[in-house]
Amino acid sequence: MAFENLSERLQKALRSLTGKGKISEEDINKASREIRLALLEADVNFKVVKDFIKQIKKDALGKEVQESLNPGQQIIKIVDEELTKMMGEESVSLNKSPHIPTIIMMVGLQGTGKTTTVGKLANYLMKKDKARPLLIAGDIYRPAAIDQLKQIGDNLNVPVYSELDNKDVAEIVKHGLQEADKNKNDYVLIDTAGRLEIDEQLMDELKRVTEVAHPDNTLLVVDAMTGQAATKVAEGFNADLDLTGIILTKLDGDTRGGAALSIRAVTGLPIIFTGQGEKLTDLDSFYPDRMASRILGMGDMLTLIEKAQQDYDTKEAEKMAEKMRENTFDFNDFVDQMEQVQKLGPIDQLIKMIPGMANNPALKNIQIPDNEIDHIKAIVYSMTPEERENPDILNPSRRRRIAAGSGMPIVQVNRMIKQFKQSKEMMQKMTSGNMKGLENLPGMDSPMARRAMRSMGKKFKKNKKKRLKKLKRFHS
Template structure:
């Protein structure tokens, strides 16, 4: 997916302005990519329509190139469609707040009841009660009891009782007696939606009057998840969705379609089998995931925020005149440090991802700290003129900074390489590079 979009956007980078033709070309590719990610067809159609409108009506911001601008708009729009902000659980005015978990078999209801109980313990010091409402699978009650043992949370169950609504009613009475602040009801599932299941869930809903009916959906089921969500929502009017198994190899398209088709927010995501593997849903992060561009989007944000036009121009000037020295080097390192992982920033630059010289730079945060320490151990004269650095001066600097001599040597060599590379770039036609600190 990511590759596809990158490819689509490649044609856009490096141009002064986004033309209609560019947008049309990119839209076609983004459309295909979203369909491949199992996003519902109609949802994709609406989405592309909005993107076209947004992208065409907008000026390319000064600190971005047209390609980055399009990524930004696509990302913003995806985020908006998934609800923008993380949505909290409904909370009852009186204890207990009641949460009913519903969904098909194997989606992760029982596990998620445990995860949510753990989450509430951790974030609110909650004292939840779990109700075992899946009486059909023999192991289901034991599974919930085991989870309860792990969390030291009581589990209410009734052996031999065949009426789930009755169990739930008795469970709620127990919670009242013990003053539990939350009640989480686990329910049975089926392989697909059927009438007896829906009737049972409706009866449980009537008895429990839950503040939250959370539909648990397996993200791995892709397009099918949309139909399931619609089916459950039509009968039970769910209040929210939990998307599980996002730790798997899923493209996350379900998140987009479920939200668009049901209008119900996704509250949490399951990221593994452990009880701690539950995350609050963040639409912006999910948007990045669907786009397959991960941290790149936040880097674009940061690039905009941290970008200081005057500073960049000053550095470019110095490089042109070849007076870029260790003082500037440290300034730039610090600027870059504010932005996050250097190698990722470098990879954002068109044509840089596969640049062999980038590999030679071998950048990471710790190394930046060491480099800064080395520069600080130089005299002012040495900082301004790297050619002064003979072997005995290098040994002194190594001792002063607490770094080995080989590292000092390597750093000086890298500095010279970098300076050479930069000077080539600023002289060449890669004007866009001066938009990035350090470039």
């Protein structure tokens, strides 16, 4: 997972400061040394690290502690703010042309995932802007690059323009733009060739494509696993092409995070998107403040909420909340809920977005394989309708029958029933706005996590009347 080692090191360095009534200059120096080592180990640019530590010390020694924070929390707040500044402070959007089409040219070295990212960005634009994109196959050198782009186009139901016999990429792009003009496509995404390293031939070709296409966005696709080397690649491309932004790929890999933390500070270029996974849906807008919070283990509730709004069925969620309040949540609902959560992405990724959960050792390596959902379904479908609707009647003899019917060990059946009861209890507390007891869960003992839970509780109580009105409208 991206930033995992860096996150652990930074949290360890800052943990020693929390809870202290007063922090000395020696405490700050010690924490700064740990933070410096953590950043250098993550392959962050040396000058960036030097400036970062200098600013933290200056702010920590010069600022008065806010009344709502203890001195340790104040340092965490300063580190959070400086991490956010390092990565760009605010999210940056694509440049949009005043007339169609908006042209996006993707450039980068070979093996960064450029062609897949073209497909991911097309899918993103179709969902966000209901766009009608055209993809242009400008990589005529890599074997199967055109076939790969065509396959992506077929999966997305998006047209792909290519010329198999033409070796002049600038001319292919020119003809592709004419096709987009004819068909009124509002976005054109140009996939270009890469090399193992920057060379004159590659740059000359990309310059000629730029002269023909006049792209509104020239995006450099960078492999996050290359660390600090990514900044040199960005500087090399930017010198000749006037890049408008960066897309970081493979952020879900075994990366140390140096690229994301260094690239904006060194080049001045904004990170616009990040790719985490191989699916065409695995592309996210980059928010520096949210990434800083995740690195410091404070979660990322905004991204989690956005994911839920995008992928979660709102009506089903309201029905589920009502069942929780009325205490009628059963095994049929449990299966439905697991399928809904599965749409949001890997469980281990979602857990890290919840304040306090990122630091929970018991949840650190939690994963729910796809076949685990199938096992749960097999157990539930081996129950009678009465047993699914009334879990309390599941005595030992019924459980043995269910285990035999589903082909699962009795231990697994008992474990699943226990998980169901725990899930039901937790969700009942959350939907009623009663967070009491949840604060005692492992990993929820930090002040930030407690504040987040109290805030969530207040919001649930405040919006209770609104939710009930929605439910009445839904049922009527």
